Amino acid sequence: DQQVKQNSPSLSVQEGRISILNCDYTNSMFDYFLWYKKYPAEGPTFLISISSIKDKNEDGRFTVFLNKSAKHLSLHIVPSQPGDSAVYFCAASAGNNNDMRFGAGTRLTVKP
Amino acid sequence: NAGVTQTPKFRILKIGQSMTLQCTQDMNHNYMYWYRQDPGMGLKLIYYSVGAGITDKGEVPNGYNVSRSTTEDFPLRLELAAPSQTSVYFCASTRISGNRETQYFGPGTRLLVL
Numbered sequence: 001d002q003q004v005k006q007n008s009p010s011l012s013v014q015e016g017r018i019s020i021l022n023c024d025y026t027n028s029m030f031d032y033f034l035w036y037k038k039y040p041a042e043g044p045t046f047l048i049s050i051s052s053i054k055d056k057n058e059d060g061r062f063t064v065f066l067n068k069s070a071k072h073l074s075l076h077i078v079p080s081q082p083g084d085s086a087v088y089f090c091a092a093s094a095g096n097n098n099d100m101r102f103g104a105g106t107r108l109t110v111k112p
Numbered sequence: 113n114a115g116v117t118q119t120p121k122f123r124i125l126k127i128g129q130s131m132t133l134q135c136t137q138d139m140n141h142n143y144m145y146w147y148r149q150d151p152g153m154g155l156k157l158i159y160y161s162v163g164a165g166i167t168d169k170g171e172v173p174n175g176y177n178v179s180r181s182t183t184e185d186f187p188l189r190l191e192l193a194a195p196s197q198t199s200v201y202f203c204a205s206t207r208i209s210g211n212r213e214t215q216y217f218g219p220g221t222r223l224l225v226l
Binding site: 002004006009034036041042043044045046049089091098099100101102103104105 | 147
């Protein structure tokens with residue numbers, strides 16, 4: 001049961017442009033959402049999160065938007081840089097991290 | 113701080129063999145987790161621990177065992193390896209920040225069962 005879905009396995013953008021990574025979820029009990037970034041041969045690293053009481057959270061070049069009615073969140077990276085090339089996972093939890101569900105990931109490639 | 117460390121980085125097992133994946137964190141985190149990531153899939157929780165002496169099952173616990181005798185260590189045991197356990201295994205630990213938690217992941221162990 002894939003409760004968190006990232007329907008785009010890959011995304012390619014030009015350096016300096018905006019990258020938009022999307023994530024959909026099915027469980028209405030999810031109240032906390034996170035984005036992780038993963039480089040090859042490394043573990044995922046936390047990037048940004050958002051609570052369900054907000055619809056936007058910004059941290060430098062990274063902004064996460066949450067649309068609860070559509071059960072959709074997105075990660076915007078602007079401007080995109082070649083160092084942003086990685087796999088991005090979205091994750092969601094309801095109450096605590098003991099039941100966190102991850103999407104399958106989107107591989108972002110930022111071309112110079 | 114070394115953060116979360118995992119050994120080995122890569123291992124090949126024969127069907128029916130056993131092995132222990134090691135995980136250690138030096139951040140004094142109470143919560144630790146084991147995930148597996150299959151190709152094209154997200155991470156799935158195998159087991160977790162909320163403190164020394166306490167462990168509990170996650171989403172996909174079958175075929176695995178864990179122990180948590182110390183705060184630092186959280187080994188994952190495979191008793192009878194099966195091809196379905198071919199995966200990349202990630203250990204994580206949690207820092208509590210504000211109202212919610214942020215997980216720190218190790219670099220992963222790639223396991224191939226033939």
